[in-house]
Amino acid sequence: MDKPTPRPHLHVYDDGPAVARAFADHLVEKLRQQPEGPLFWALSGGSTPKLLFKLLAEEYGEKIDWSRLHFFWGDDRMVPYNDPESNYGEVKSLLFDHVAVVEDQIHPVPTDLPAEEAAEAYAATITELLPQNSDGLPIFDINMLGMGGDGHTASIFPDSMELLTDDRVCAVAKHPESGQLRVTLTGPVINASDEVVFLVTGGSKTERVAQILNDTPEGEQFPAAHIRPTSGNLHWFMDRDAAKEVK
Numbered sequence: 001m002d003k004p005t006p007r008p009h010l011h012v013y014d015d016g017p018a019v020a021r022a023f024a025d026h027l028v029e030k031l032r033q034q035p036e037g038p039l040f041w042a043l044s045g046g047s048t049p050k051l052l053f054k055l056l057a058e059e060y061g062e063k064i065d066w067s068r069l070h071f072f073w074g075d076d077r078m079v080p081y082n083d084p085e086s087n088y089g090e091v092k093s094l095l096f097d098h099v100a101v102v103e104d105q106i107h108p109v110p111t112d113l114p115a116e117e118a119a120e121a122y123a124a125t126i127t128e129l130l131p132q133n134s135d136g137l138p139i140f141d142i143n144m145l146g147m148g149g150d151g152h153t154a155s156i157f158p159d160s161m162e163l164l165t166d167d168r169v170c171a172v173a174k175h176p177e178s179g180q181l182r183v184t185l186t187g188p189v190i191n192a193s194d195e196v197v198f199l200v201t202g203g204s205k206t207e208r209v210a211q212i213l214n215d216t217p218e219g220e221q222f223p224a225a226h227i228r229p230t231s232g233n234l235h236w237f238m239d240r241d242a243a244k245e246v247k
């Protein structure tokens with residue numbers, strides 16, 4: 001029989017900047033609790049992470065031992081790194097250019113390759129560098145995620161639910177409206193993370209968040225509802241607007 005899934009830990013703050021600050025403090029605390037060794041962090045795109053990267057650069061340059069952090073992406077768009085759509089490019093300009101990160105520990109999706117090759121190459125990099133669980137899946141220490149208004153997370157969209165059970169580490173995804181190609185971690189890899197943290201803000205997410213976190217049957221059609229790490233360490237950091245209808 002399956003073990004019952006533990007409830008996610010819900011954290012609600014006033015607004016986006018407060019959510020970003022709470023995550024930054026969470027990261028500091030995590031590094032304090034695990035005082036040695038690398039911390040493998042999967043980053044995401046999205047509006048709240050943008051606030052987070054800026055805040056980290058402005059106020060956490062000295063509070064974090066950057067040499068312990070190894071950076072990966074839960075998903076990225078198949079565009080050059082200097083394109084405004086690049087999740088890596090965004091973190092570079094907002095954060096990496098301003099703090100003492102170790103260049104060799106930054107691992108963006110190789111978006112100069114054709115999409116399928118990029119997904120395979122990225123999976124190989126992750127498999128080589130990360131510790132693995134007993135199922136051979138890589139273990140991220142923190143997997144930071146957003147949720148789109150359509151319930152997608154990373155680049156797993158509602159029209160590609162099969163990526164939630166795909167047995168590869170990474171796969172190619174297509175944005176359902178724009179057709180933009182992306183590389184994304186698959187569901188089993190996200191769920192093998194030691195900790196998953198959603199950052200979700202804004203009134204446009206209220207209904208979706210409630211459907212998912214109130215365990216409604218409709219919630220099940222959204223990829224974000226299927227992120228339930230086996231570690232049980234699932235956190236949703238939200239602002240008041242996003243969390244308004246959570247019971």
Ligand SMILES: O=C(O)[C@H](O)[C@@H](O)[C@H](O)[C@H](O)COP(=O)(O)O
Pocket residue numbers: 044045046047048049075076077087145146147148149152153154155199201
């Ligand atoms: O690159 C991406 O598109 C993301 O990684 C994506 O999954 C994002 O996190 C959500 O779309 C939420 O984005 P917002 O926080 O901007 O709503």
